[in-house]
Amino acid sequence: MTDKFAREADVAVESDILVIGGGAAGNMAALFAAKEGAKVNLVDKGGIFRSGCGAAGNDHFLAVLETGPDWDTKEAFLKWYNQLTQGMVNPQIVENGYLRNIKFLVNYLEDLGIPMKLDKTKDDYIRTQSFGQPGPYFINFDGKKLNPTIAKEARKEGVHFYKHTAITNLLVKDEQVCGAVGFNFKTGTFYVFKAKAVILATGGACRLYENTTGLAFNTWQSPFNNGAAQAAAFKIGARLANMEVIGFTLVPKNFSAAGLNALVGMGGHLVNALGERIAFKYHPQGEKGPRWALPWAVYWETKEGRGPCYFDLRHLSPEDLHYLKYHLLTVDKVSFIDYLHQKEIDLAKDLLEMQLIEGELPAMAGQVHGIVIDEHFQTDIPGLFAAGGCALAVGSMAGSMCCGKTAGEEAAAFSKGVDGILETDDEIIAGFKEEIYRPLKIKNGIDYRRIEGKMKKIMSSYVGIGRNEKGLVTALESLAKLEKYLAKIQAGNGHELLRCSELKDLLVIAQVIARGALIREESRFGLSHYRGDFPESRETWHKLILQKKTGRETETAFLPIYH
Amino acid sequence: MSIVIDTEKCLNCGICVENCPGDILYQEELRIAVKYPEECWFCGSCKVGCPQDCISIVFPLEVII
Numbered sequence: 001m002t003d004k005f006a007r008e009a010d011v012a013v014e015s016d017i018l019v020i021g022g023g024a025a026g027n028m029a030a031l032f033a034a035k036e037g038a039k040v041n042l043v044d045k046g047g048i049f050r051s052g053c054g055a056a057g058n059d060h061f062l063a064v065l066e067t068g069p070d071w072d073t074k075e076a077f078l079k080w081y082n083q084l085t086q087g088m089v090n091p092q093i094v095e096n097g098y099l100r101n102i103k104f105l106v107n108y109l110e111d112l113g114i115p116m117k118l119d120k121t122k123d124d125y126i127r128t129q130s131f132g133q134p135g136p137y138f139i140n141f142d143g144k145k146l147n148p149t150i151a152k153e154a155r156k157e158g159v160h161f162y163k164h165t166a167i168t169n170l171l172v173k174d175e176q177v178c179g180a181v182g183f184n185f186k187t188g189t190f191y192v193f194k195a196k197a198v199i200l201a202t203g204g205a206c207r208l209y210e211n212t213t214g215l216a217f218n219t220w221q222s223p224f225n226n227g228a229a230q231a232a233a234f235k236i237g238a239r240l241a242n243m244e245v246i247g248f249t250l251v252p253k254n255f256s257a258a259g260l261n262a263l264v265g266m267g268g269h270l271v272n273a274l275g276e277r278i279a280f281k282y283h284p285q286g287e288k289g290p291r292w293a294l295p296w297a298v299y300w301e302t303k304e305g306r307g308p309c310y311f312d313l314r315h316l317s318p319e320d321l322h323y324l325k326y327h328l329l330t331v332d333k334v335s336f337i338d339y340l341h342q343k344e345i346d347l348a349k350d351l352l353e354m355q356l357i358e359g360e361l362p363a364m365a366g367q368v369h370g371i372v373i374d375e376h377f378q379t380d381i382p383g384l385f386a387a388g389g390c391a392l393a394v395g396s397m398a399g400s401m402c403c404g405k406t407a408g409e410e411a412a413a414f415s416k417g418v419d420g421i422l423e424t425d426d427e428i429i430a431g432f433k434e435e436i437y438r439p440l441k442i443k444n445g446i447d448y449r450r451i452e453g454k455m456k457k458i459m460s461s462y463v464g465i466g467r468n469e470k471g472l473v474t475a476l477e478s479l480a481k482l483e484k485y486l487a488k489i490q491a492g493n494g495h496e497l498l499r500c501s502e503l504k505d506l507l508v509i510a511q512v513i514a515r516g517a518l519i520r521e522e523s524r525f526g527l528s529h530y531r532g533d534f535p536e537s538r539e540t541w542h543k544l545i546l547q548k549k550t551g552r553e554t555e556t557a558f559l560p561i562y563h
Numbered sequence: 564m565s566i567v568i569d570t571e572k573c574l575n576c577g578i579c580v581e582n583c584p585g586d587i588l589y590q591e592e593l594r595i596a597v598k599y600p601e602e603c604w605f606c607g608s609c610k611v612g613c614p615q616d617c618i619s620i621v622f623p624l625e626v627i628i
Contacts, residue, residue, distance in 0.1 A: 046584035050608040055584045057611070144611055164586070185586065214625050217585070217602045224585050224604070254626045255605070334607030335620040343627045495586050495599065 006188030015041040016415040018195035020167050023052015025388025026201035027150040028404030034157040036412035043162040049148035053222045058143035059331040060261050062398040071135025074099045087561030088368035092375035097403035098394040115142040128265035132290040169432045170232045173422035177383035181432045185494035196415035200229035203389040205509050209358035210460040213254045220256045220357045229390035231505035238379045239372040239546045241392045244516030245528045247362035248295035253353040255339045262328035268313045272306040295356050296526035310351035363389020365396035377407040385411045439500040445490035448500045463514045468533040472518040479511050565603035572617035579609035
């Protein structure tokens with residue numbers, strides 16, 4: 001540890017709105033709150049221009065454009081989204097967050113120079129269909145510059161960025177949110193962000209299970225998404241919904257890259273070791289079915305001795321293959337082409353071996369987990385808003401951006417009605433600070449990597465695929481014991497202190513997942529929640545499970561599905 | 564292995580350090596250090612922003628075998 005680290009004086013800053021997270025949702029929230037005249041601070045663990053799951057790019061933009069066909073209408077989208085989420089997402093949120101903004105957003109991005117119309121000959125969109133959609137909702141686009149472009153717009157609008165800063169706790173006074181605290185892991189400086197309203201926008205949670213590729217940070221979505229917002233909201237009494245429904249997808253063997261959407265959208269076939277197409281055995285829509293159905297197919301084929309499974313793309317035309325490789329896969333994950341090259345795979349001749357990921361709480365279209373919000377994107381705590389993968393709204397890049405915009409506008413309107421910024425008691429802030437920096441002071445403590453490794457072991461053993469009551473009770477007992485060791489984890493520098501902070505959040509989230517999985521006595525969404533002791537979906541459990549912290553206890557509540 | 568920087572071409576401008584979402588890269592006096600290669604997501608944020616085009620993603624054996 002350098003001598004200068006954590007030697008600077010604490011910094012306190014004020015704004016109308018504090019946005020936590022600078023990815024798809026956070027940048028949009030900050031930009032559009034600022035457009036409403038609010039003074040906005042944005043804080044992120046990364047730099048300013050490349051943050052979140054879409055840091056380096058994105059290739060599919062979920063869009064309803066109302067161009068004429070029956071499927072391209074708000075009504076058709078609402079119906080599909082309700083089916084996809086099995087009624088778990090409030091349609092008013094879909095309307096106020098996503099549908100109200102999507103046409104505007106597509107035009108806005110074009111105006112900013114993001115290539116949305118990849119069909120150069122007709123100057124038109126290329127749209128593809130996947131994941132059970134009634135029509136081709138996904139605009140294929142070149143989103144390599146998406147994140148920095150929106151960040152630049154936000155900066156022009158006066159948003160002030162705080163980079164390399166991790167938020168650990170939300171500040172509350174008189175049951176209203178009034179800011180957050182965190183630390184800059186490069187300098188060690190402790191920050192107190194005071195605000196009239198706070199928007200959480202930090203994405204999903206990865207690094208909860210043992211990685212199936214053997215490399216801890218080789219996750220599907222960003223491994224730096226650690227459920228920070230969900231944990232912070234939960235700690236102050238906000239409700240979390242359906243956290244037991246974790247997400248699975250298929251990725252290339254040993255490389256957890258995004259790309260499934262492109263592979264199925266372009267007409268790839270999922271085959272087993274015998275060369276048989278398998279997707280139709282498990283879902284009537286085959287490869288074009290909902291995302292969860294594809295991991296389900298691969299899981300059972302492998303269990304029954306017909307794995308490994310592959311994507312067969314050899315029937316695609318040379319033009320389609322070129323388009324897939326250079327306009328989709330490489331735009332979504334720039335290193336995809338390096339993988340194919342270094343693994344010596346020629347998609348025109350070779351099969352692409354696929355594997356299951358280990359389970360994450362992903363930000364994606366159809367996600368049913370997250371912080372509970374109302375149609376104004378406000379959580380249960382006055383002044384606290386949420387959007388993006390951390391919230392139960394519309395996931396995906398387009399969904400998060402649209403919902404971020406609404407959250408920004410709603411929070412700006414809210415802040416106008418707040419006279420002054422409430423002050424949290426100094427001793428509470430001092431307590432948070434003590435907790436943040438404790439790992440630097442611990443001598444002969446425990447390496448945080450051991451605790452994270454053990455947590456993943458417990459989660460994979462008991463809270464992964466094929467759960468049951470006995471295992472889940474064991475998981476909860478083990479995680480509670482493990483949590484006691486957090487007081488002894490040690491860090492030697494700012495980077496390690498950041499990972500320690502992430503670990504604390506991950507352990508909160510892990511326990512919420514295990515508890516939800518124990519409560520939900522049924523199976524639903526394929527592998528996402530598969531109980532060996534209740535292997536079928538049950539109508540009595542077709543509802544939202546909400547968890548809320550009250551003191552040291554966790555309360556459970558239920559909400560009926562939306563029709 | 565994960566991020567390999569061509570030191571002949573690199574100007575040590577630090578844009579990759581700024582763009583890395585995982586605090587993997589560090590700017591030292593004479594070069595960019597890949598300090599935490601085992602925490603790389605292979606996202607390529609460093610590579611897409613490099614003005615010298617001198618960054619390669621080289622996968623470790625765990626990925627390519």
